[in-house]
Structures are given as C-alpha cells and as structure tokens.
Amino acid sequence: xxxxxxxxxxxxxxxxxxxxxxxxxxxxxxxxxxxxxxxxxxxxxxxxxxxxxxxxxxxxxxxxxxxxxxxxxxxxxxxxxxxxxxxxxxxxxxxxxxxxxxxxxxxxxxxxxxxxxxxxxxxxxxxxxxxxxxxxxxxxxxxxxxxxxxxxxxxxxxxxxxxxxxxxxxxxxxxxxxxxxxxxxxxxxxxxxxxxxxxxxxxxxxxxxxxxxxxxxxxxxxxxxxxxxxxxxxxxxxxxxxxxxxxxxxxxxxxxxxxxxxxxxxxxxxxxxxxxxxxxxxxxxxxxxxxxxxxxxxxxxxxxxxxxxxxxxxxxxxxxxxxxxxxxxxxxxxxxxxxxxxxxxxxxxxxxxxxxxxxxxxxxxxxxxxxxxxxxxxxxxxxxxxxxxxxxxxxxxxxxxxxxxxxxxxxxxxxxxxxxxxxxxxxxxxxxxxxxxxxxxxxxxxxxxxxxxxxxxxxxxxxxxxxxxxxxxxxxxxxxxxxxxxxxxxxxxxxxxxxxxxxxxxxxxxxxxxxxxxxxxxxxxxxxxxxxxxxxxxxxxxxxxxxxxxxxxxxxxxxxxxxxxxxxxxxxxxxxxxxxxxxxxxx
Amino acid sequence: xxxxxxxxxxxxxxxxxxxxxxxxxxxxxxxxxxxxxxxxxxxxxxxxxxxxxxxxxxxxxxxxxxxxxxxxxxxxxxxxxxxxxxxxxxxxxxxxxxxxxxxxxxxxxxxxxxxxxxxxxxxxxxxxxxxxxxxxxxxxxxxxxxxxxxxxxxxxxxxxxxxxxxxxxxxxxxxxxxxxxxxxxxxxxxxxxxxxxxxxxxxxxxxxxxxxxxxxxxxxxxxxxxxxxxxxxxxxxxxxxxxxxxxxxxxxxxxxxxxxxxxxxxxxxxxxxxxxxxxxxxxxxxxxxxxxxxxxxxxxxxxxx
Numbered sequence: 001x002x003x004x005x006x007x008x009x010x011x012x013x014x015x016x017x018x019x020x021x022x023x024x025x026x027x028x029x030x031x032x033x034x035x036x037x038x039x040x041x042x043x044x045x046x047x048x049x050x051x052x053x054x055x056x057x058x059x060x061x062x063x064x065x066x067x068x069x070x071x072x073x074x075x076x077x078x079x080x081x082x083x084x085x086x087x088x089x090x091x092x093x094x095x096x097x098x099x100x101x102x103x104x105x106x107x108x109x110x111x112x113x114x115x116x117x118x119x120x121x122x123x124x125x126x127x128x129x130x131x132x133x134x135x136x137x138x139x140x141x142x143x144x145x146x147x148x149x150x151x152x153x154x155x156x157x158x159x160x161x162x163x164x165x166x167x168x169x170x171x172x173x174x175x176x177x178x179x180x181x182x183x184x185x186x187x188x189x190x191x192x193x194x195x196x197x198x199x200x201x202x203x204x205x206x207x208x209x210x211x212x213x214x215x216x217x218x219x220x221x222x223x224x225x226x227x228x229x230x231x232x233x234x235x236x237x238x239x240x241x242x243x244x245x246x247x248x249x250x251x252x253x254x255x256x257x258x259x260x261x262x263x264x265x266x267x268x269x270x271x272x273x274x275x276x277x278x279x280x281x282x283x284x285x286x287x288x289x290x291x292x293x294x295x296x297x298x299x300x301x302x303x304x305x306x307x308x309x310x311x312x313x314x315x316x317x318x319x320x321x322x323x324x325x326x327x328x329x330x331x332x333x334x335x336x337x338x339x340x341x342x343x344x345x346x347x348x349x350x351x352x353x354x355x356x357x358x359x360x361x362x363x364x365x366x367x368x369x370x371x372x373x374x375x376x377x378x379x380x381x382x383x384x385x386x387x388x389x390x391x392x393x394x395x396x397x398x399x400x401x402x403x404x405x406x407x408x409x410x411x412x413x414x415x416x417x418x419x420x421x422x423x424x425x426x427x428x429x430x431x432x433x434x435x436x437x438x439x440x441x442x443x444x445x446x447x448x449x450x451x452x453x454x455x456x457x458x459x460x461x462x463x464x465x466x467x468x469x470x471x472x473x474x475x476x477x478x479x480x481x482x483x484x485x486x487x488x489x490x491x492x493x494x495x496x497x498x499x500x501x502x503x504x505x506x507x508x509x510x511x512x513x514x515x516x517x518x519x520x521x522x523x524x525x526x527x528x529x530x531x532x533x534x535x536x537x538x539x540x541x542x543x544x545x546x547x548x549x550x551x552x553x554x555x556x557x558x559x560x561x562x563x564x565x566x567x568x569x570x571x572x573x574x575x576x577x578x579x580x581x582x583x584x585x586x587x
Numbered sequence: 588x589x590x591x592x593x594x595x596x597x598x599x600x601x602x603x604x605x606x607x608x609x610x611x612x613x614x615x616x617x618x619x620x621x622x623x624x625x626x627x628x629x630x631x632x633x634x635x636x637x638x639x640x641x642x643x644x645x646x647x648x649x650x651x652x653x654x655x656x657x658x659x660x661x662x663x664x665x666x667x668x669x670x671x672x673x674x675x676x677x678x679x680x681x682x683x684x685x686x687x688x689x690x691x692x693x694x695x696x697x698x699x700x701x702x703x704x705x706x707x708x709x710x711x712x713x714x715x716x717x718x719x720x721x722x723x724x725x726x727x728x729x730x731x732x733x734x735x736x737x738x739x740x741x742x743x744x745x746x747x748x749x750x751x752x753x754x755x756x757x758x759x760x761x762x763x764x765x766x767x768x769x770x771x772x773x774x775x776x777x778x779x780x781x782x783x784x785x786x787x788x789x790x791x792x793x794x795x796x797x798x799x800x801x802x803x804x805x806x807x808x809x810x811x812x813x814x815x816x817x818x819x820x821x822x823x824x825x826x827x828x829x830x831x832x833x834x835x836x837x838x839x840x841x842x843x844x845x846x847x848x849x850x851x852x853x854x855x856x857x858x859x860x861x862x863x864x865x866x867x868x869x870x871x872x873x874x875x876x877x878x879x880x881x882x883x884x885x886x887x888x889x890x891x892x
Contacts, residue, residue, distance in 0.1 A: 178714050178717075179709040179710075179711060179714045179715035180714065180715050180716055180717045180725075182670075182673075182675055182707075182709070182715075183707060183709065183715055183774075183777070184728065185673075185674070185675065186673050186674075186675070186702055186705070186706060186707045187702050187706075187728055187729035187732045187781075188698065188699035188700070188701075188702030188703075188729070188732045188733065189728065189732045190695075190699075193732075197717075197720070197724075197728070198717050198720070201717065201719040201720060202717075353796040353797065353798065353799075354767075354796055468661075497660040497661055498660065498823065498824075498825075498864060498867040498868050499660065499863055499864065499867045501867065501869075502866070502867035502868075502869075502880075502883060505869070506880075506884070524796065524797065525869070526797075526871035527868060527869030527870050527871050527876065528869055529871070530869060530870060530871050530872055530873045530875075530876040531869040531876050531880065550873050551873045551874070554872060554873060555872065555873075564798060565797060565798065566871065568797040568798040568800065568801045569797065569871045570801075570824075570826035570827060570829070570830050571826060571870045571871055571872070573826070573829070573830045574830075574850075575829045575830065575848075575849040575850035575853055575854070576654070576808075576829070576830060576831060576832055576833055576849050577833070578833055578834075578848050578849075578850075579650060579652070579653040579654075579834065581617075581650070581651075581652075582651065582652045582815050
C-alpha cells in the first residue's frame with residue numbers, strides 16, 4: 001500500500017512558517033489578537049484618562065471631548081476601562097495558562113516517559129481534579145482566599161492543568177516505544193536530553209494548540225465569574241464591566257456592547273487561531289473532496305481502447321488508470337493504462353516494488369480504492385460485468401461470490417470486537433441466506449478446509465487470541481466461503497514467518513486447484529510467484545513492463561527491469577567467505 | 588505460533604558456544620563480544636502470571652570485523668539478544684562481555700561510555716528517525732552525546748553522508764522526504780558517526796524493496812571492509828543473512844539451535860529446524876521451487892490435514 005508521495009521537493013525547514021503565513025485564518029486571528037494585546041499593553045499611551053476616576057456628573061455621558069466611548073454609570077471613561085480592564089482579563093488568562101503549563105507539562109512528561117508509580121499517582125490526582133466541578137471550586141476558593149482575580153486565576157490554572165497533563169502524557173507514552181527513542185538511548189543521551197530533544201519536539205505542536213484553546217476558556221470563565229459579581233470588585237475587567245452594564249441595561253444598553261465585543265472578539269480569535277494552528281502544525285491542509293459521494297461524482301464511464309486483443313472471461317482489465325486527489329486539489333496518476341487478463345482457474349502474479357501501483361490495480365478491480373483515489377479511465381470486466389463506474393449495489397453483488405479478497409495484514413483485517421465465528425458466519429448469512437445453524441456448520445467446515453486443527457475453539461476465539469498464520473487462514477476461509485470465481489490476494493504471506501508462509505502457500509495452492517478459482521496474486525516475492533503462479537505481470541511505476549508464463553519470464557526475462565528484479569534475488573548469491581583477522585594498522 | 592508447532596521435536600542440548608566443529612570454535616580471547624548463557628525474561632501478562640522466558644541461555648561470540656548473522660522467526664528472541672547487548676532489555680542471567688569487560692546491567696555512566704563502541708541500526712527506517720528532527724540534527728546527535736563540539740560535528744556529518752552516498756544537502760531535510768532505502772542509509776550513517784567497533788543491525792533490510800535491500804547490504808559490507816566494524820546482523824531471512832555474514836547462528840524459541848560458517852549452515856544445515864527454514868523459503872525458479880516444495884512436504888507433511 002503506498003499513497004502517492006511527492007518526495008524530494010522543496011525545502012521544508014521554513015515549511016511550518018510558510019504554511020502559517022499563507023493560512024488566512026491563522027494570520028487574521030493572530031493579527032486581531034496582536035492588535036488587542038497591543039492596545040491593552042500600551043493603554044497608558046493610548047488614553048490619558050484613568051479607568052478608575054469617577055465623576056458622577058458625567059454618568060452615562062455620551063462620547064466626546066476625548067472620551068471615545070463615553071462614560072459608564074459611575075462616570076468613568078469606558079474606553080480607558082476597556083483598555084485597562086483588558087490588562088486584567090488577559091493577564092489573568094495568561095496567568096491561568098502559565099500555571100496550567102507549569103504543572104501539566106513537566107508532570108505529563110515525567111509520567112509518560114517513565115511510567116511506573118509516578119504515572120499511576122499523577123493520573124490518579126488528575127482524575128480527581130477533573131472530577132471536581134470547576135465553578136464550585138472557584139466559588140469556594142474565593143470564599144476562602146479572598147476576592148482577587150489573580151488568586152482565582154491560579155486556582156483556575158490548577159483546574160485546567162489536567163488537560164495539558166493528559167495531552168502530554170498520552171503523546172509521550174505513545175512515543176516511548178518508538179525506535180528513535182531507543183536509538184537515542186543507545187547513543188548515550190541522558191533522559192533529560194532525550195526529553196528536551198525528541199519528546200518536546202513531538203508534543204510542542206499539540207501544546208501550542210491547547211494553549212490557545214485554554215486561554216479562550218480561561219477568559220470566558222473569568223468573565224463569567226466577574227459577571228456573576230464574584231470577581232474582585234475594585235479591579236476593572238471586561239467581566240466586571242459587563243456586570244455593571246447589565247444592571248443598567250435599560251438605561252444605556254450600549255454599555256453592554258463594548259466589553260461584550262472585546263470578550264467575543266478575543267475568544268473567537270483564540271479559537272480560530274487554535275484551529276488554524278492545528279491545520280498548520282499537524283499538516284492537515286484542506287481535505288480533498290473524498291468519500292463516497294465525491295467518488296461517485298468522480299466516477300467516469302468505462303472507456304475502451306480498440307484492438308487490444310481478446311478479453312479474458314473472468315477478469316479483463318483494459319487501459320486502467322488510477323488517480324489520487326492531493327491536498328492542494330490537483331491530482332496525480334499512479335497507475336497509467338494497465339491491461340491485465342485472468343482466465344478461469346488461472347493464477348496470475350502481479351509483481352513489482354513498493355509504489356509500483358500493483359495494490360492500486362488490485363483495489364480497482366474490487367472497487368475499493370482508498371480515500372482520494374479513483375479510476376480515471378479504462379475498463380474492468382469482472383465475469384462480464386463492468387466494474388468501473390458501477391453502482392455500489394452492483395459491486396456488492398459481485399463481492400463474495402464472484403470476487404473475494406485476502407489482505408496482507410491478517411490481524412488488522414479482523415475486527416477485534418468480534419469472534420472468528422462472527423466474521424465467518426456473517427457473510428454466509430447475508431450473502432447465501434443461510435440460517436444461523438447452517439452458517440455455523442458451514443463455517444466449521446471451512447475452518448477444517450483451511451487446516452485449522454481445532455475449529456470449534458478457533459470459532460469462539462477473538463482475533464487477538466490467535467496467531468498471525470492462523471488469522472490468515474481464517475481470512476482465507478472467509479474469502480472462499482461464498483465460492484468466488486476470482487480470489488484477489490494482496491501480499492497474502494508477506495507479514496508471515498517463512499515457515500508459516502510455506503504452509504499458507506500450500507493451502508492456497510490446494511484450494512485453488514480444488515475449486516478451480518482464478519487468482520490475482522499481488523506480491524513482491526519472486527519465490528512466491530515461482531511457487532504458485534501460471535503467469536506473471538511485472539509492474540513498474542504504474543505500468544506493466546512485461547507479461548508472460550512464469551517459467552519463461554523468470555528464466556529468460558525480456559525487459560531490463562524484470563532482469564534487474566531477478567538479479568536482486570539472493571537465492572543464488574554466494575555465501576560470504578569465512579572471516580579472516582584483519583591486518584593490524586589498516587583501520 | 589500454533590501454525591508451526593506441528594512437526595519435529597527439537598533437541599534440548601546444544602553446543603554451549605553454538606558452534607559446530609571444534610576447529611571453527613571461536614576462541615574467547617579473539618572475541619570482541621562474548622555473550623554467555625544469556626537469559627532474558629519479561630513479566631507475564633496479568634496478575635502474578637509467570638515470567639515469560641524470551642532467551643533461555645544464549646551464547647555467541649563475535650570477533651573484530653566479523654559479521655555474525657542471527658536468523659530466526661518472529662518471537663524467537665532474536666531481536667531481544669540485540670536489545671540486551673545494547674542495554675535496552677534487562678539481563679536476568681548470564682554475561683555479556685565487550686572487549687574483555689562485563690557490560691550486562693552496566694550503569695548508565697558506563698553505558699554512555701560504551702555507546703562510543705556499540706551502535707545500532709533498527710529495522711524500521713520510518714520510526715527509527717525522529718520525524719520532526721532535521722537529518723543533520725539526527726546525525727549530529729551521537730556526536731554531541733559524546734561531547735564533540737557542534738562545529739566539529741557539522742564537519743563529521745558531511746563526511747558521514749559521503750560515506751553512505753547521500754547528497755550533502757540532506758542535512759537540511761526531514762526524514763519524510765526520503766524513501767525507505769535512503770532513510771536506512773541515514774540510520775547507518777548515524778550509527779557510524781562515533782566510529783563504533785560493533786553495530787547491532789536489527790533486521791536492517793527487511794522493510795526495504797528487493798533492489799534497495801541489495802544496495803544497503805553492499806553498503807554495510809563495504810563499510811565493514813573499510814573500517815573493520817563488527818556486525819551482529821539479525822534477520823528472519825536466511826538468504827540475506829547468508830550473503831552478508833561470515834558466520835550464521837540459528838535461533839528458535841529463545842535458544843540457538845545451530846551455528847557455523849555461512850556457507851555450511853545454508854547449504855548443509857545440520858539441525859531440522861534450520862532445514863525447515865531453508866526449505867520454506869521459495870526460490871524464484873519454478874522447477875527448483877517444485878523440487879524444494881516436494882522435499883518440504885515429504886519432510887514436514889505440510890498440506891496434510
């Protein structure tokens with residue numbers, strides 16, 4: 001399986017910065033936040049009025065005379081209060097975020113990296129804090145610690161620290177098993193350095209995103225507290241302004257507008273920034289039009305080239321091209337005009353290296369290309385039915401009894417929530433309309449056919465309770481359960497040990513011979529081809545370079561690429577000569 | 588493992604050195620790495636479950652500049668041997684001696700010093716390089732860990748890239764811009780950075796395409812001939828091991844069942860398990876494969892239910 005990759009293009013160091021600069025949402029929200037922060041920080045330069053000087057004669061006074069937004073109920077300058085209030089509101093939010101970071105990130109790093117008792121203890125604490133209702137704790141702490149914004153914000157910081165802890169711990173625990181962390185240990189790096197270099201680099205992006213979200217939340221919570229009148233009465237904040245304006249809403253509704261606007265714009269900018277950062281840092285970009293509907297819309301009518309010989313009765317592929325839609329909306333073709341034929345009872349090997357398009361070709365026959373992929377031209381006749389552009393209903397009708405599929409990774413193709421029996425009986429009941437008992441009978445029989453020693457026990461097992469080789473046998477049993485005419489096997493033995501591979505190959509050969517199935521065998525292993533296939537098609541870079549009978553192609557290849565592949569086979573490579581001591585001083 | 592359990596009963600006693608005949612037995616004083624009776628076990632799953640023995644008394648020796656191929660199937664414990672040598676798996680019993688000095692359960696300080704001599708190349712070139720570090724930083728890492736100045740490290744990194752035949756501008760790029768084979772070259776360059784005397788290669792070519800596999804193997808051999816580094820080459824593929832190793836050891840269920848010179852082990856295997864491994868691997872010649880299959884079925888009754 002290989003998605004199209006645009007390798008060796010464009011330097012990437014500045015990639016993140018460039019993506020950020022070209023993302024309008026990120027730039028706009030950042031600009032808004034910077035303007036707000038600038039206004040708040042340089043408040044004394046912007047207005048010479050004091051936010052606390054009250055002149056009752058000016059109460060509810062209109063704008064004018066250097067008072068940009070007029071006066072509030074106590075005759076204070078609204079513009080000045082807005083600017084200075086922002087200092088407290090934003091400063092408080094920053095304090096909460098800082099406290100949360102200081103508590104959450106190091107403990108998360110330690111818990112995730114080292115695990116063990118610290119992890120258990122910290123996780124237990126975090127769960128307890130998360131179980132506490134934040135509002136109630138804040139109210140209680142105000143009663144105990146006094147009505148200062150700053151203290152409340154520290155408490156809020158402690159309350160939101162778990163979100164950082166869990167984020168960091170989860171990410172770090174996930175990467176603890178990564179090979180590059182092991183490699184760093186082998187290089188003799190200290191844990192502190194491994195964390196600073198490798199771990200922080202990975203958790204940095206999610207932390208930045210979380211900061212923006214938590215900051216928005218802190219501003220909202222704080223404003224809520226102030227609005228309810230449980231902040232500090234004396235300090236000007238946006239929340240307190242809202243509270244005062246609310247009591248006078250009938251007299252001067254406009255007073256509600258300014259703090260509300262400030263809060264709304266700031267929070268919205270933070271949330272938008274967070275979501276833009278997520279796109280930028282996690283490199284999602286805009287998703288291409290995919291999914292069933294898009295695929296349907298993109299489906300092309302089958303096209304046929306003239307004069308490409310007779311088409312085989314079981315599977316006949318003509319001029320097949322597969323294209324993928326990339327993130328930027330352009331599309332790239334990964335299979336360019338493939339012709340293939342599989343006759344009844346014939347085993348065709350499709351070989352090539354990774355990225356050659358062999359799996360894409362197989363998936364096109366099944367009508368199951370991964371997201372973003374589509375058949376862009378050509379025709380696929382499966383037992384006389386056109387697959388390209390066919391309705392989902394038609395395809396469903398073909399799968400199971402006309403065409404069946406054996407995947408590469410047996411384990412990831414069994415649903416861990418269901419038993420082997422469930423996997424096998426489900427298609428029998430829906431496809432063949434068997435009763436529960438009949439389906440069970442048939443499934444047991446199938447497991448016997450694929451040489452599973454204790455079918456009844458395996459039927460009742462969950463996928464994680466059986467070995468990889470066993471899982472592949474189960475999948476083969478499932479694939480042949482509805483007596484398909486064509487079996488598509490995508491690297492069916494690649495994930496298996498070599499001794500298990502030999503047994504699975506023997507099984508496939510026996511089933512194929514007994515049932516007279518046609519098989520399209522996708523593989524990169526020329527030994528497997530020699531073992532099983534009647535004919536071989538060699539793929540390279542999305543095209544077929546050579547087709548022929550197995551014996552001819554493997555012994556006297558015509559195409560230079562086929563020869564290159566065969567030369568790389570190590571079967572006849574000489575063993576290395578015995579070791580000899582090196583002469584001293586040659587190092 | 589249920590799929591493989593049918594068939595032969597394995598003998599339980601093997602030569603302690605794992606070597607075949609007396610004249611090719613590696614003398615202890617020649618060995619760069621001497622692993623004796625190594626035991627590793629991991630806690631069982633579930634409460635008070637018995638410990639799972641992964642390695643059950645493994646002995647092997649590697650001489651300077653020698654490649655020992657270690658071949659076995661998944662779950663055989665072959666990777667665990669490498670990880671125990673690297674200090675990544677706990678040693679429950681036995682000894683690991685490197686250059687005359689015990690290194691099993693070494694202190695962290697000792698381990699750091701040892702990392703100058705013993706390095707690693709892992710199987711998966713996709714997860715063995717940190718995706719968010721530039722190649723240059725990844726390559727400089729082992730040098731900086733040894734206290735080399737950043738400036739000096741830069742010069743060495745350029746030199747390393749030359750040695751693995753990668754362009755010098757590679758340093759400014761991220762791992763995702765490279766193919767599997769190129770990444771594996773980076774991983775090899777990283778292992779070479781401190782001029783080690785032993786590199787543990789844990790399935791270094793298994794994730795690569797056939798043709799790429801060949802070039803990476805040639806690169807490893809070439810480097811060995813120039814620098815005299817020794818390899819412990821772990822793989823599941825007998826044909827790969829045969830081509831790169833001076834000697835081959837076969838491991839099955841945590842114990843070495845057979846070892847000896849590469850040509851002998853892969854041409855005239857003495858142990859039934861080795862024979863089974865050899866006959867299981869299909870060859871890319873239909874006629875010979877038919878014979879091989881027939882012999883496999885005759886010996887191991889595969890296909891009979």
